[in-house]
Amino acid sequence: MAESATRTERPSGGDALVRPDGSRDSAAHPASQFRGRGEHAIDDKGRLTLPAQMRKALQGGGCLVVLDGRPVIWDEPTYQRAVDELNARVADGDLTSAQVRAFLANTHLVSPDTQGRIVIPHAVRVEADLDRDVVVLGAGPRIEIVPVSEDSLEAFAGVDDQVVEILDRAF
Numbered sequence: 681m682a683e684s685a686t687r688t689e690r691p692s693g694g695d696a697l698v699r700p701d702g703s704r705d706s707a708a709h710p711a712s713q714f715r716g717r718g719e720h721a722i723d724d725k726g727r728l729t730l731p732a733q734m735r736k737a738l739q740g741g742g743c744l745v746v747l748d749g750r751p752v753i754w755d756e757p758t759y760q761r762a763v764d765e766l767n768a769r770v771a772d773g774d775l776t777s778a779q780v781r782a783f784l785a786n787t788h789l790v791s792p793d794t795q796g797r798i799v800i801p802h803a804v805r806v807e808a809d810l811d812r813d814v815v816v817l818g819a820g821p822r823i824e825i826v827p828v829s830e831d832s833l834e835a836f837a838g839v840d841d842q843v844v845e846i847l848d849r850a851f
Contacts (some may be wrong), residue, residue, distance in 0.1 A: 713737055713755070714818035721812050721829060726805065727797040731816055734823055735796045742790045745805060751800065751808045753790060753823040800825070 718731045730738070743759035744751055754762060766783060769775040790798040800810065813828035 690691045706770070712833075713758075713821055715816045715825050718816050720814055720816050721809060722800055722805065722814060723797075725802050726802060727793075727801050728814065728816070729795065729797045730792060730823070731818075732796065734816070734818060735774075735792045738790065738792055738798075741789060742798075744790045744800070745783065745797070746804055746807045749808055751804050751810070751825040753798075753825075754826055756819065758821050759787075 687773050714737065716731060716733055720729055720731075722728045737755045738753070741756050742753045743756065744753045746752075757824065760764075763780075763784070766780045768777060770777050770780055788801050792798055804810070808825070810825065812826055815826045815828055817824040817826065
């Protein structure tokens with residue numbers, strides 16, 4: 681029987697999955713879920729082929745929503761945690777139920793077909809200004825989709841020097 685994981689707070693304030701024996705479940709770490717990037721094309725029917733390494737987590741379905749003009753995709757369990765967090769914020773008075781309803785109403789279910797394609801609804805393509813060519817980014821707990829442009833290609837071309845310095849000091 682598999683051990684269940686429980687959430688604990690890290691000193692940095694981020695969530696970490698820890699097994700009952702205290703060991704970390706690194707496979708479930710949010711940063712491990714979606715990684716990498718690739719240039720892809722949205723076909724005439726609005727279908728986008730996801731990179732192979734990103735498809736597995738979406739086999740049970742996922743949720744697509746535009747946040748700050750950028751389409752993001754979460755797997756279903758991550759999306760459910762996001763909705764739970766929003767509902768908790770409603771209970772705390774930080775958000776209104778109308779704000780959460782608008783988020784839910786603008787969420788689209790996606791599920792890769794046998795060729796690893798998902799449909800990007802027309803409304804999402806318009807809102808996010810997506811044409812044919814896009815960059816698909818693994819961003820930890822989510823996938824982000826951005827239009828291909830000189831700026832987007834340059835922005836994701838390498839690891840920022842500040843990140844390198846932090847990692848050099850840490851390891």
